Amino acid sequence: MKKTLLSAVIAVFGMLLNANAQEELLVGGDISVLPRYEAKKVSYYDQQGKKITDVMQYLKSDAVGWNALRVRLFVDPSGDSDPQVCQDLNYVVPLAKRIKAEGFKLLLDFHYSDTWADPAKQWTPASWLGLNDEQLKEKIYDYTKDCLQVLVDSGATPDYIQTGNEISYGMLWGQKGTTANRCYTGSNANWPRFIALLKQAGKACREVCPDAKIIIHTERAGKPSVLKGIYQKLASVDYDIIGLSYYSFWHNNLATLASSLTQLATSFPNKKVHIVETAYYYQYQPAVGEGIDYDFSSTWPISAAGQKAFTQDLITELKKHTNVTALYWWFPEENGNGPNNSVLNDWVNRGLWNNTSHKAHSALYELKEFLNRESSGVEQHKMNSTDTKHESKYYDLQGRRLNGEPRLGGIYIHEAKDGRRIKTL
Known part of the structure; x- marks a missing residue:
């Protein structure tokens, strides 16, 4: 009897210990341009109009509840005229240090290019163009390893690493405009080259950041x-x-996304999915054909309210898919343009602050709802940097959380700020 009881205790205790590791939920955004807005002293306000003195600290506050931030990294963006393309290693290191110091999880997004890398543009950095495939x-490998080592030595070790950005058709294609080295699922051409490059990048990640998770982003x-x-x-x-x-304006409706997520869960059951980019116009x-492929304004109006509704509906759908464990908004920090703010050439209009009033949109405060789930009959505890008021919790051997401290003698799982332990009363 004692042996059986002990086995039950160990099983429940193991379940509680592993819950967070197996189901770590992340919500946040790619804030790669934030230092430029700060340098221009652009004002940020909350939804009520109160000035935000530190945007990054506000993002981890109870009001917003983010626990992860993403930063992109270009090889040498110095020749690019787009002011958003500025994130070389010297730019990224202090930003990554701040992110880690504030207690966020850090997602590093290697572009392996001097400019935007996306499905239509995967141009090899200018300084790499003379190299053959073996070189x-x-x-x-060397570049990835060197960059990661600098970050580690600076106290900014990434927790997640993208080895490429939107590499649906391969990467490092060559000189701008080339059609060589592209990969298509209906052909085997160029895939061995692409795979070899990914393996080399991953090898560097494992060596320098063995605890980091590698993400392949399409x-x-x-x-x-x-x-x-x-995949x-x-x-x-x-x-x-x-x-x-x-x-949605490029990838169709939520039903299509649901089909993709279900397909991934079925075909790749051991792989979690992170939505590393999303956004919606406010x-x-x-117009369709002039920047977007689908118009869902009848479903989600092009307004702050429509942006909020999109966010709510997206999160509702994502919660149906247990393989999805992270959600990031792209360029949430967008915040206006004009004579006193030359951060952008043009407005993008998909950020979480209003370009004119500089007030936060309601969608900013909806994103944390992604974290609100239950797992395995036990309330999933998401202890992260925002947990400044962590409370002591008790669970019985069936994994049920008690309302307060136990009143009867027995064996319980006690969860405190410093960890979980078996407690006999």
Whole structure:
């Protein structure tokens, strides 16, 4: 009897200990341009109009509740005229240090390019163009390793690492405009080269940041069969998480996203999924064919309220898919343009602050709802940097949380700020 009881205690205790590790939930955004807004002294206000003195601290406050931030990294963006393309290693290191110091999880997004890397643009950095494929494999390994080592030595070790950005059709294609080296799921051409590059990048990640999770990021969320084909082709690559971009105006409706997520859960049951980019317009959405592919303004109006409704509906859908464990908003810090703010050439109009009033949109405060789930009949505890008021909790051997401290003698799981332990009363 004692042996059976002890086994039960160990089983429940193990379940509680592993719950967070297995189901770590993350919510946040890519805040790669924030230092430029800060340098321009652009004002940020909350929804009520109160000035925010430190945006990063506000993002982790109870009001917002974020626990993860993403930063992109270009090789040498100095020749790019887009003011958003400025994140070289010297820019990223102090930003990453701040993120870690504030207690956020850090997602580092390697672009492996001097400019935007996306499905239509995966141009090799100018300084790498003279390298053949074998030399390029060594270069991506050395570059990845060197960048990560600088971050580690600076106290800014990434927790998650994207080895490429939206690499649905491969990466490091060559000179701008080339059609060589692109990968398509209906052909085997160029895949061995692409896979070899990913393996070299991943090797560097494992060596320098062995505890970090590697993400392979694509954006075919609107094409479930293509999405499946990509990750089937990459079966031999060592990685941990499938990363997706999902923008309804490019990737279709939530039903399509649901089909993709279900397909991934079925085909790759051991891989969690992170939505590493999403956003929705709150004003001035482009016309179909002139910047977007789908218009859902009849479902989610192009307004702050419509942006909030999109966010709510997206989170409702994502909660149905237990393989999805992270959600990031892209460019949430966008905050105006004009004579006193030359951060952008043009407004994007998908951020979480209003470009004119500089007040936060309601969608900013909805994102934390992604974290509100229950797991395995036990309230899932999400202890992270925002847990400044952690309370002591008790569970019985069936995994049920007690209302306060136990009143009867017995064996319980006691969860406190410093960890969980078996407690006999």
